[in-house]
Amino acid sequence: MKKVIPLLLLLLFAITTHAQTATWIDQLKEFRSAVYQRDKEKAKQFFKFPVANPGASFWSACSGYNDEETGKKLTALAQKEAPLTEKLFVLYFDQIFHKQFVTSFLKLKTSELYEKGQTQTPDIEDDSEHFYLMIAKYDAATGDLSLTIRGRSTVEGEDGGEYSYQYKFRVINGQLTFITTFIAG
Numbered sequence: 001m002k003k004v005i006p007l008l009l010l011l012l013f014a015i016t017t018h019a020q021t022a023t024w025i026d027q028l029k030e031f032r033s034a035v036y037q038r039d040k041e042k043a044k045q046f047f048k049f050p051v052a053n054p055g056a057s058f059w060s061a062c063s064g065y066n067d068e069e070t071g072k073k074l075t076a077l078a079q080k081e082a083p084l085t086e087k088l089f090v091l092y093f094d095q096i097f098h099k100q101f102v103t104s105f106l107k108l109k110t111s112e113l114y115e116k117g118q119t120q121t122p123d124i125e126d127d128s129e130h131f132y133l134m135i136a137k138y139d140a141a142t143g144d145l146s147l148t149i150r151g152r153s154t155v156e157g158e159d160g161g162e163y164s165y166q167y168k169f170r171v172i173n174g175q176l177t178f179i180t181t182f183i184a185g
Helices: 004-036 040-044 058-062 068-079 086-091 099-106 110-116
Strands: 118-120 124-127 130-139 144-153 162-172 175-184
Touching: 004 040, 004 099, 004 110, 004 175, 040 086, 058 068, 058 175, 099 124, 099 130, 099 144, 110 118, 110 130
Parallel strands: none
Antiparallel strands: 118 130, 124 130, 130 144, 144 162, 162 175
């Protein structure tokens, strides 16, 4: 009996450790499903509101492909570096998770991300002159997950021909949680 208890404890530890390791990828799949289905309530689980500093670029990353009025409102939020509140999250859900984000997120190979710690979608054609892709990286040591969208244009002389923005998440107390955004280009 004395030999069985340590063996059972070791087995329990191994199972628990594996479950915690697998959790982040399961949560990422859950998050992707919520974004695709536009399930705002489910997607909110991956954010701690208010996000006081979603990144100076957060609202700028949301401002592309909008009507003029929405664009102005997002620009104003960007200029004052507004925190991401639950109300703003719901109101601007489709801008936060716009077409490029959703399309590339759906093409992400989560099994490869889980096994190798990184993956990348193939180029996705917006039109015959504009392309984008998503790169995902997970750092097991820090629990950081980054989802980076990179875009480029083949139009000669087009200002801003390349851009990149990253949504950064971290596993905090076993929960995948949005941290910030970065933008370049």
